[in-house]
Amino acid sequence: MKNIIIAIDGPAGSGKSTIAKLIAKKHSLTYLDTGAMYRMVAFFSLENNVDLNDELSVKKMMEEIRLDINNEQFMVNNKDVSKEIRTPEITRIVSKIASIKQIRENLVQLQREIAKGKNSILDGRDIGTVVFPNADLKIFLIASPEERAKRRMKDYEMKGINEESYEEVLSALKHRDHIDMTREESPLKKAENSIEIDSSNLSIVEICDEISKYILKLGE
Numbered sequence: 398m399k400n401i402i403i404a405i406d407g408p409a410g411s412g413k414s415t416i417a418k419l420i421a422k423k424h425s426l427t428y429l430d431t432g433a434m435y436r437m438v439a440f441f442s443l444e445n446n447v448d449l450n451d452e453l454s455v456k457k458m459m460e461e462i463r464l465d466i467n468n469e470q471f472m473v474n475n476k477d478v479s480k481e482i483r484t485p486e487i488t489r490i491v492s493k494i495a496s497i498k499q500i501r502e503n504l505v506q507l508q509r510e511i512a513k514g515k516n517s518i519l520d521g522r523d524i525g526t527v528v529f530p531n532a533d534l535k536i537f538l539i540a541s542p543e544e545r546a547k548r549r550m551k552d553y554e555m556k557g558i559n560e561e562s563y564e565e566v567l568s569a570l571k572h573r574d575h576i577d578m579t580r581e582e583s584p585l586k587k588a589e590n591s592i593e594i595d596s597s598n599l600s601i602v603e604i605c606d607e608i609s610k611y612i613l614k615l616g617e
């Protein structure tokens with residue numbers, strides 16, 4: 398039987414990664430957090446003072462960088478950056494990184510290689526539109542900006558990060574949505590044939606159950 402690919406796209410903080418992880422466990426799928434890959438490149442660019450406006454510097458960076466992903470562990474050139482890539486500092490610059498064509502082409506290729514030959518679930522912004530336009534199931538997960546900012550605050554609290562107020566998180570999130578939706582390269586948009594789920598008033602279990610129904614139908 399052919400391998401199954403499930404795409405979960407949506408704006409920042411809509412719950413994609415939480416849901417994708419649970420679905421992966423429940424249905425024995427390999428999970429790939431593609432946002433983490435852009436965050437890894439953002440980390441490397443910051444550490445190495447890469448001039449993002451200079452094409453050659455970006456090209457050189459993409460030749461030098463090595464990304465290794467093992468479940469929840471993210472390694473950039475052998476350094477474990479799993480915690481560092483979730484900081485507000487990285488969150489602030491990641492959408493700039495993700496708007497650069499050369500970086501996207503590189504990461505999309507890597508994403509296809511990682512998912513090849515496996516039953517996979519990937520979450521991001523362009524999985525159903527660009528990375529796997531023929532995915533077996535496409536979910537577009539949304540929620541109100543306020544609800545998403547609240548979730549991000551909770552996330553930071555749990556990690557002991559308290560650099561930003563609710564208002565700052567909300568405004569950064571709206572700014573990132575704007576960059577992600579209006580960029581030239583693979584902007585965030587609902588893919589054709591995707592199923593939109595508004596997670597604002599649904600529990601994690603309810604969303605997972607809903608997606609599971611569609612997954613079970615795939616095998617019929």
Ligand code: CDP
Pocket residue numbers: 408409410411414431432433435436491492493495520521522523524573577
């Ligand atoms: O977790 P959160 O929703 O905050 O974002 P993320 O999934 O970690 O992604 C971080 C950023 O990477 C996004 O704001 C996008 O700019 C970019 N991204 C992208 O362009 N394409 C993807 N497939 C995944 C992420």
